[in-house]
Amino acid sequence: MGLESKLINDGFFTTTVDAMAAWARESSVWPMPMGISCCAIEMMASGDPKYDISRFGSEVMRFTPRQCDLMIVAGTVTYKMAHVVKKIFDQMPEPKWVIAMGACTSTGGMYRSYNVVQGIDQFLPVDIYAAGCPPRPENLLNALMQIQDKIGKTRVKDFPDPPHTSIDEKQGELSLSKN
Amino acid sequence: MKELLKDKLTGQFTTVQFEFIEQFDELTLKFDKSAIVNVCAFLKDEDGLKFNFCEDVTAIDWATRKNRFTVVYHIFSMENKFRLCLKVDVDESECSVESVSSIWKAANWAEREAYDMYGIIFLNHPDLRRMYMPEEFEYHPLRKEYPLMGIPGAIPLPKK
Numbered sequence: 349m350g351l352e353s354k355l356i357n358d359g360f361f362t363t364t365v366d367a368m369a370a371w372a373r374e375s376s377v378w379p380m381p382m383g384i385s386c387c388a389i390e391m392m393a394s395g396d397p398k399y400d401i402s403r404f405g406s407e408v409m410r411f412t413p414r415q416c417d418l419m420i421v422a423g424t425v426t427y428k429m430a431h432v433v434k435k436i437f438d439q440m441p442e443p444k445w446v447i448a449m450g451a452c453t454s455t456g457g458m459y460r461s462y463n464v465v466q467g468i469d470q471f472l473p474v475d476i477y478a479a480g481c482p483p484r485p486e487n488l489l490n491a492l493m494q495i496q497d498k499i500g501k502t503r504v505k506d507f508p509d510p511p512h513t514s515i516d517e518k519q520g521e522l523s524l525s526k527n
Numbered sequence: 528m529k530e531l532l533k534d535k536l537t538g539q540f541t542t543v544q545f546e547f548i549e550q551f552d553e554l555t556l557k558f559d560k561s562a563i564v565n566v567c568a569f570l571k572d573e574d575g576l577k578f579n580f581c582e583d584v585t586a587i588d589w590a591t592r593k594n595r596f597t598v599v600y601h602i603f604s605m606e607n608k609f610r611l612c613l614k615v616d617v618d619e620s621e622c623s624v625e626s627v628s629s630i631w632k633a634a635n636w637a638e639r640e641a642y643d644m645y646g647i648i649f650l651n652h653p654d655l656r657r658m659y660m661p662e663e664f665e666y667h668p669l670r671k672e673y674p675l676m677g678i679p680g681a682i683p684l685p686k687k
C-alpha cells in the first residue's frame with residue numbers, strides 16, 4: 349500500500365495525528381443499515397462475497413446506532429418513519445455521514461403521494477445521493493468510496509464541539525450548552 | 528351453493544331487501560346497513576353456509592353519489608370453498624356502520640384501516656384507532672377530496 353516501502357527506506361514516517369485519524373476513520377466506516385424497503389436488498393447484496401463491501405472496510409454493519417458513523421438510508425421513508433429515522437440518526441455519535449440510497453430516499457421516487465417524504469434531505473444532512481431504483485451494489489460502493497474521499501479530507505476543525513463539552517467562554521468552565 | 532344461499536337468506540330475513548349480483552365469477556350481496564350484524568352472524572353460524580373467514584373489509588368512495596360510500600366485505604367459507612362479497616351503502620351525513628369484529632376477529636384491523644382511510648365510523652368496535660396514519664392526523668386520505676400530494680404540514684416532519 350505504499351506504507352511498507354516508506355517504512356523500509358526510513359523505518360518511520362511523519363504525519364499529523366489529524367491526518368492519521370481521518371485516514372483511520374475513512375478506512376473503517378461502520379454503516380448503520382437503515383434498510384426500510386426494497387433498496388435494502390441491494391444493500392445486503394453489496395455485503396455478499398460477490399460485491400464484498402468489506403474490501404472497503406465497511407462490512408461491520410451495526411444494528412445499534414451508537415457504534416456507527418455512516419447511515420445508509422435504503423428505502424422509502426414515509427412521514428411516520430421519518431421520526432424513527434431521525435431518532436436513530438440522533439443517537440449516532442459525531443462525526444457521522446449519510447448516504448441517501450435510491451430514488452425514494454433522495455426525492456420520493458415514484459411515490460409522489462401524501463405519505464412519502466419527498467427527499468430525506470428535508471430533515472437529514474445528506475452527503476451522497478446514490479441514484480437508481482434500486483441502485484446496483486456497485487453504485488452503493490461508489491457512494492461509499494466518495495464518502496471515504498470526503499472523510500479523508502476532514503480535519504478536527506471541521507467538526508463542531510459536541511454540545512455537552514463545549515466551554516462557555518464567559519464563565520470559563522465546562523457547562524451544558526443550551527441549544 | 529348460490530341457490531342455497533338465496534333460499535336461506537330470504538327465508539331467515541323477511542324484512543331485509545337483498546340484491547344478488549353476479550359479477551367477476553363471484554356472488555355479491557347488497558342490502559341495507561342496519562342488517563349487517565345479523566346477516567353476518569347468520570352467514571357465519573348457519574349450517575351449510577359457515578362463512579368462517581373474513582378476508583377483507585374495505586370501502587369505496589363514489590364522491591358524488593347520494594349514498595357516498597360503499598363498505599365492502601369479502602368473506603369466504605372454508606367448508607364450502609365459496610367466496611361471497613357483501614356490500615352496504617353508507618351516507619356521508621351518517622357515516623357509520625355496525626362493526627362486525629365481534630363476529631370475525633379478523634375484521635378488527637381491516638375496519639380500523641377503513642376508518643383511517645375513509646373516516647367511516649364502525650360502531651361498537653373494540654379499539655377504533657387509526658391504522659396507518661399518525662394518531663394526530665386530521666384527515667382521511669383516501670377520500671376523493673383529499674389531494675394526492677397531501678396537505679402541507681398535515682403530518683409533521685422532524686426538525687433538521
Ligand code: SF4
Nearest residue numbers: 386387450451452482
Ligand atoms: S428507490 Fe426503488 S428499490 Fe429503492 S426503495 Fe424506492 S422503490 Fe424500492
